[in-house]
Amino acid sequence: MKKKAISKNKLYSLIALLFVIGILGMLQANSAQYSYQISILERSAIYAVVAVSMNLLTGFTGLFSLGQAGFMAIGAYTVAILTIPADTRASVYYVDGIAPAIANLQCPFWLALILAGLFSAAIAAIIGIPVLRLKSDYLAIATLGFSEIIRAVISAPQLNKITNGSYGLKNIPAFPNLFVAFGLCGLCILLMVLLINSSYGRAFKALREDEVAAQAMGLNLFRYKELAFVISSFFTGVGGGLLAIYMRSIDSKTFSINLTYDILLIVVLGGIGSVTGSVIGAFLVTAGREWLRFFDNPLTIGGIDIPLFRSGFRMVIFSILLMAVVLFYRRGIMGSNEFSWEGLGRLIRSIPNKLKRKSKTQKGDNA
Template sequence: MKKKTKIICSIIAGLVIAAFIVYVGEEVPSSSMLRTVLQLGTIYALVAVSMNLLNGFTGLFSLGQAGFMAVGAYTYAVLTIPVAKKANVYYLYGITDSLANVELPLWVGLIAGGLLAALLAAVVGAPVLRLKSDYFAIATLGFSEIVRILVGSSPFNRITNGSLGLNSIPGNPSYYTPFIVAAICIAVIVLLLTSSYGRAFKAIREDEIAAEAMGIRLSTHKQMAFIISSFFTGISGALLAMYLGAITSTTFPIMLTYNILLIVVIGGMGSVTGSIMAAFLVTAAKEWWLRFLDQTMMIGDFQVPLLRTGFRMVVFSIILMLVVLFWRRGIMGQKEFSWDGLINFFKRIGNRFRGNASKKGGALNG
């Protein structure tokens, strides 16, 4: 395929996706599952891409996503809940005086959420990043739990409303907000990854010692990847708060991190497009297509066995295990989406089909 054709194809594909989003926004009723999946999928796509920046591209296996999302979500909520509604939200403990009259514009809250998460990452990162692979994972996991326990604990009652959580969080100003925010953020991450910094991250992933020998400063680059990833994780946390409208500390359990890890693994560690595709695929499957697994079903008088509340998640985790064990590359592996790749994929399928057909033919003739 020529370069020109590729660009035209990409533009057409982009327009089709945009048109689809607009169509769903304008024509599909707001209660539809499709809207939920698109919005939630976008948020997960952003957090998966930022996790991939760390786990897939820099080779730092972090499990602290839920914690940073909680920081982003709480910062956004605390700063943007309308003053008029504050008395209602903090009816039990009251609110600290310094925050009582704060009501910032939504985009300021969004960015503040990201910045606070990044700041925290900078503070935690300095010591934690010295640790090797699995110790780093367990330390970030511990950090995520610390954050979750602290935001729900009594000393923060007057800021985070303790175990009651926050509600009346201002929602999306329009249906398009998550798409625009996520698109900008993912574009920034992609630009970063294609820059010399991105190449340095990949070098660190492949071999730390060799990378250091080539003149890449390990500590600076790791710190940078950690802070940037946390910034975008914080923003996606804020988007999630925006989407949900109410949060408590139990919205951000370790399970959330595992869910995001699932998306990254299915999409392929080290592929931005893979993560985005997997985010929509996983969200759609979990929230929509596999819903029927949770409901008992009758065919005539026969009750279909196994279907009952919770079966959906069992099927889901079995899929994860199958991917981990037998299909370790995920959808994209370390590659990105390309038109040549797509054409090759169809060619391969075609060949396999033709191969089978000729074998069958042979059997008939013989």
């Protein structure tokens, strides 16, 4: 009986996957027509990778880090420096020229992405040694500080020949097609899910629940914290690299604190401690910004201009929605649960009951 249920779920998942691939194929075939939708979806997928990696740290290991933007910057700059075509580099580094060591350093984008991840993981390993001794809000503010330091170093005029300082880098080659972008994002998330379900993942959760108890069970606190921090930074770096390929031109301002906040809001909205929540959150937040775009345009109803609707109103609505989630719906969309077909089935079955209960209470009120 149990076995049958599992195979049924696998079938559902396979159908869903094929459905997604079908939609992607359709979009890819008409990429000129749907370029706007494609760009939203790609951005969502990349944010999903970073959000899941943040969740790995915040939700599963209980380390509240606000350093995402910094590690994304490292990843993005690594990818940019390694993939900008060698013949166009002179025009990119038009201000101070390029350092001879990296002038002809070029590699395929998949290798660049792995190197981006490794580089940002290496930096994280160094930063982690002092920072991970701190707790809760001190950790948050220290990682945030490191992220700002990374940004300051990148935009320093002393590094003009490598990072092009405050002028940014452009001419980064785009994704060859949609499947590559989504495949890479999917792969990253899959790897993180496998990690969370492994014995390491269980150790992380033990740390989250109670550090002292975990230590008493023989877990080496520092080792596991450092491991979680390094792995999360690896995927954040890869995410940053993907973002660089997606945006095609980057500068250090992209990776300000607000980027970290955006990712944090995705994680909170999706549910702290839920991978599927983060993925859903990433798509909802990124698409939501676009859906709410009509608030930015002047609105006229019956010849009367509604004065509230003008540029910037969208972001106000957006932040009010997010505050509402934080205040009244603290668990987010998924809480700490994961998506499952049984869960979906239960949800659908429970809707008629809920409606019935509602109408009953209303009747009771009337009587």
